[in-house]
Amino acid sequence: xxxxxxxxxxxxxxxxxxxxxxxxxxxxxxxxxxxxxxxxxxxxxxxxxxxxxxxxxxxxxxxxxxxxxxxxxxxxxxxxxxxxxxxxxxxxxxxxxxxxxxxxxxxxxxxxxxxxxxxxxxxxxxxxxxxxxxxxxxxxxxxxxxxxxxxxxxxxxxxxxxxxxxxxxxxxxxxxxxxxxxxxxxxxxxxxxxxxxxxxxxxxxxxxxxxxxxxxxxxxxxxxxxxxxx
Amino acid sequence: xxxxxxxxxxxxxxxxxxxxxxxxxxxxxxxxxxxxxxxxxxxxxxxxxxxxxxxxxxxxxxxxxxxxxxxxxxxxxxxxxxxxxxxxxxxxxxxxxxxxxxxxxxxx
Numbered sequence: 382x383x384x385x386x387x388x389x390x391x392x393x394x395x396x397x398x399x400x401x402x403x404x405x406x407x408x409x410x411x412x413x414x415x416x417x418x419x420x421x422x423x424x425x426x427x428x429x430x431x432x433x434x435x436x437x438x439x440x441x442x443x444x445x446x447x448x449x450x451x452x453x454x455x456x457x458x459x460x461x462x463x464x465x466x467x468x469x470x471x472x473x474x475x476x477x478x479x480x481x482x483x484x485x486x487x488x489x490x491x492x493x494x495x496x497x498x499x500x501x502x503x504x505x506x507x508x509x510x511x512x513x514x515x516x517x518x519x520x521x522x523x524x525x526x527x528x529x530x531x532x533x534x535x536x537x538x539x540x541x542x543x544x545x546x547x548x549x550x551x552x553x554x555x556x557x558x559x560x561x562x563x564x565x566x567x568x569x570x571x572x573x574x575x576x577x578x579x580x581x582x583x584x585x586x587x588x589x590x591x592x593x594x595x596x597x598x599x600x601x602x603x604x605x606x607x608x609x610x611x
Numbered sequence: 612x613x614x615x616x617x618x619x620x621x622x623x624x625x626x627x628x629x630x631x632x633x634x635x636x637x638x639x640x641x642x643x644x645x646x647x648x649x650x651x652x653x654x655x656x657x658x659x660x661x662x663x664x665x666x667x668x669x670x671x672x673x674x675x676x677x678x679x680x681x682x683x684x685x686x687x688x689x690x691x692x693x694x695x696x697x698x699x700x701x702x703x704x705x706x707x708x709x710x711x712x713x714x715x716x717x718x719x
Binding site for chain 2: 382383384385386387388409412413414416417418419420421422423424425426427428429430432433434436437438439440441444445446447448463466467470471473474475476477478479480481482483484485486536539543547548549551552555556559560563564566567582585586589
């Protein structure tokens, strides 16, 4: 979903650039609470993994493909503020080294990935956790739901920007319908990948998964209770 | 699993994805590109100023084999991303209280 240069006019690109810069500043402050000596390497790994996964487009039919956004995945693994930084780094590397996503559109892309996709992913993940029972095995399920929702919401956010500063007189209704339709399908892929990756990490090191902390502390309480009665 | 083992395993997975699996990725336009083409605004896009770079389009210039050119670009991208994001994470992380070396007023 990388926005190239030219889709949006200059004022809109400047505006999204300002929003993105403010978002990164907030994320830098917030990430301090999420990162310590133990979790800092995870942030590097998550960014590298999202970069790698975004190179592997999967087909979604009718000559269209999609790739992982990684917003929900990163938020669940390292927390939303660190995730926003990870996605911003991925976009910076993609834009500068590989010409994937525009340079004047970098702010637009950071806004869409780091703020909209990560933000939606984290909020839906937390909401799912309040609905679902607090169990470690359900963390990947909540993550997958968050991933599924995050993709069409990000697509809609692009359409919103396009309605403000789109550089072509295109009927908006057609863009909304097409963007939503395809990105729900891509969201299914996003959900599958996110669910599998989160459950793999939980299987190996649940303590390194930010979004598993609630479930993990409940589990520890149960174990201690068992020791007391034994 | 030790943390170091875990990080190395994750990194190997990322390198395999970017260095090997990316060759088999779908080359169809992605959702946004496809919609832009169908609804008629794809032609508004133009090459970014990074398009002449030595690894633009995920292919290292001067390497003949597309598999190798793409795989190398992927590996470089993974390592640069790891270094940059890891570096930022280390710079902003919470230090242990006894070795912060900064006044309490600056701690959040």
